[in-house]
Structure formats: C-alpha cells, structure tokens
Amino acid sequence: MVDILIDSIKDVSKTLPILFIAFILVDYLVNVVNKDNRLIEKLSKYDCIGGAILGVIPQCGIPVAMAKLYSGGLISIGMLVAIFLSSSDEALIIIGAHPEKLPFMLKLIILKVIIGMIFGYLINAFIKEKRNRFKLYDISCDCSKCKDGKGIITRNIKFTLKIFIFLIITVFLINLGMDKIGEEGLYKLLGKNSYLQPVYASLIGMIPSCLSSVVLAEGFIKGAVGLGPLIAGLCANTGFGILVIFKELSVKKAFKIMLLVQTVSIIIGELIYILKFSF
Template sequence: MVEILIDSFKDTIKVVPLLFIIFFTVDYIMLKVNKDNKLIERLSKYDYIGGSLLGLVPQCGIPVAMARLYSNGHISLGMLAAVFISSSDEALIIIGAHPEKLGFMFKLIFVKILIGMAAGFIINLLIKEKRNRIKGCTINCDCPKCRRNKNILTHNLIYTARVTAFLIITVFIINYGVSVLGEESLHAILGKNTYLQPIIASLIGMIPSCISSVVLAEAFIKGAIGVGPLVAGLCANTGYGILIVMKELPLKKAMKIMILIQGISITVGELIYIFGGK
C-alpha cells in the first residue's frame, strides 16, 4: 500500500508545475487582457479546434487545466470535450513502441483529433451554456476569504496545492483498487470480440489512471480487442481531467459530462467496430 501511495504521489506531482503555470497564466490574462471578455468571445468561435490540437500534448496536466478553465467559465463545453477526447496518453507510446504499429499510431492520433473537433463543434452548436459555473471562488471573487488572498500568485499557489492534494488522494484510491483487481482481470473483463467490447472498453478508459490506457493498448497489441474498442476506450480516457470536473462542478453537472463523453466514445467505437472491420 505504501508503494502505491508513493507511485500515486509521483504520478501526480510531475504535472503540478504545468498546472500552476497554466492556472496562473490564464488568471493573468483574464485580469489584464480580457477585462471586457471580448478576447474569449472571439476565441470561443474556434475553441474546439484548439482543444482537439491541445490533446496532442503528451501531458495529463492539459485535461486537468482545461477542466478547471471550463468550471470557471473560460472555455466552452465543446472545447472541454475536444480536449478530453483527443488527449494523448501512455497508450500511444506503447503502440508506437512497436515498429509495425507506428503508422497506425499516427492514424490513431489523427482520428482522435478529428473526433474531438467534430464532437466539439456539434456540442457547441446544440448545447448553449451559461459561463461561471464554478462552485468555489475565482480570482475575481470578493468574499472575505478571497480578499485576504487577492494576490494572483497567492491565489493560484493555494488552488494548485488543493488540486494536488485532491489528486493524490483520489489517484491513490483508484490505483489501489486497480492493483487489487489486477491487469489480467481487466483484460478478462474486455471479453470476447462482441458488440459489447466498445462499451466495456470505454468504461475502462474512463478510469482516471494511466493503467487504463496501458491495459487497452496491450490488449490491442495482443489482438484481444480491435480498433473500434481501442478508439472507444482512448476517447473516453480523460486522465485526471474528469476528477477535476467532479471536484469543481455540482455532481449532476459532472455526471452529465461523463455520460456525454461516454456516449460519444461508445458511438464512435461501435461505428468503427461495425463498418471498419472491428
């Protein structure tokens, strides 16, 4: 258990500098550059395109940071979904490590970007939301507690520390559960080559741990699952981003986002399974 706790700490702490830089930069832009909100309004027209491209960055800190920006009302639901769906992870590294699969890896990245763009566009077109959804406080908050920490540096240091503590505890619980279950059990859960595979793969992919994407990649390399289930699982894999959604947003709203990502992932996975040779 101690080893799992140490691994969970190491997995989380490596993204902390990136999270702080992104949090601080965005708050600075919101205060100094975007006082009238015109910058965000202009960028929001193309935000799902940028979101899907951000997914190329092989850092789980990107989905986490984007989840926080969404909860603060700085980005749209379409951009959040695009980032979640297209985000890169350990699975791509594992697949790319096999020379015969290198070409497929680039195709997979391209497909995930297209899915992210298409999903973001449709979501923004069909779903209109109000901004400033966060439960807690932002840099612009004027409550007594925030007035004591009005400095932008202090505000973001405190927020990053809270996010880090939350992630360490949550990731430890998840990693412990996965270690008890075991990778072989996850492979077994994927089952035989049926129409249920994309659904099961997407549920495994939603587990906010690198082990989920590793299991999916290894299952694909071994021939246990096809392209459809692999795409479904990796599109549903949001890294730690979904944990921030659960932390920052009301439970009902967070569950709707989870179901939305799951629905998109399963639909795409099933279509590829049916029409793309599984």
C-alpha cells in the same frame, strides 16, 4: 506461470528505453513550449480545434488544466469535450514505443483530433452556456507526477518505472489468459468479437488513472482489444480531468458531462466495429 512472467518481463523490457526517452521529451517540450501557459492560452482561443489539438499531448495535465478552466466558466463545453475525446493519457507513448506501430499511432492521433473537433462543435451547437473570455487561471495539475518538483530525469525515471510495472502486470495477465483459456477464450471474455467490447472499453477508459490507458494500449498491441474498442476506450479516457469536473461542479452537471463523453465514445467505437473500419 513463471515462464509466462519471465516472457512478459522480456517483452516489456524491450520498450523501456523508448518509453523513458519519450516521457522525457514530452515533459521537456510541454514545459518549454507551454511556459507560463502560453501554449494553452494560444490554442484555447481556437475553441474546439485548439482543444482537440491540446488533448493529444500525452500528459494528464492538459485535461486537468482545461477541466479547471471550464469549471471557471472560461471555455465552452464543446472545447472541454473535444479535449477529453482527443486525450489518451499515456496510451500514445505505449503504442509508439513499438516502432512498427508508429504509422498507426500517427493515424490514431489524426482520427482522435477529428473526432474531438466534430463532436466539440456539435455539442456547442446544441448546448449553449454563458462563459467569460479566456484569462489566466490556476491550471496546475495535482497528480503525483506533475506535483513532483524534482528534476526532469529523476521525475521521469520514477514515472517510467511505474508504467513499466503496470505494463508487466497487464502483459502477464493477457499472456496468462491466452495460455490458460486460449486466444478465442480470452477474446470471448473480453468481448473482442462482440458489439459490447466498445462499452467495456469505454468504462475502462473512464477510470481516472494512467493504468486504464496502459491496459487498453497494451491489450490492442497484444490483439486482445479491437480497433473500435480501443478508440472507444481512449476517447472516454480523460486522465484526472473527470475528477476535477466532479470536484468543481455539481454532481448532476458532472454526471451529464461524463455521460456525454461516454455516449460519444461508445457511438464511435460501435461504428468502427460495425463498419469494420481499419487503418
């Protein structure tokens, strides 16, 4: 077991510098480009297209911000769902930290943007809601990373270490499972070769924590999670956005939105699994 832990730490340590640089770049670019909410305000005018593009930015702040705008009646439900479906929290950075996975990451981004746009417009076509025109609104994120007012270096060192610990735990458990019960046993446990895995993955993805996206991303890299389940889990992942929905809206409406996102995520995951789609 000690050897497995050491090997897991070695595997994850290789990605640590890339993770740190990626988090710093994303943090810096979002704060520069989105100064005074300019990026959000511009893309919000394009409804589901803008929402799907906003969603791929790997920060929990975007889903949180747009959930607040929706609760204030400022954006459509289709745009909100487009953002939720295209968002992946930290998963894209985890996948991109493996250089050989960069082409896959780019294809994943494109696919999730397309999914977000298509289902966003479909939902708007069937669900009509009154809303005001976009205006400035309190869209700050309340998560621990975004609330941390310290310098960009210090903030991202702390966040990188947090993700590093999550990764070690995730990789260790996967490696331990493969060692104890074998690859096939682990796949059977996780349902990799079962139509149920997209369902399991979507439930994991809905957990409002960056840990859920880390588990899905690293599970895919390690071969324990298939492409269909990965897409299902990442489409269901809303970061802390779903918490804002439950906080700001009635429980009944919040559950409807959650079930809507879950249903779309599972359908997409199952289609990819059944059709054996890959890229």
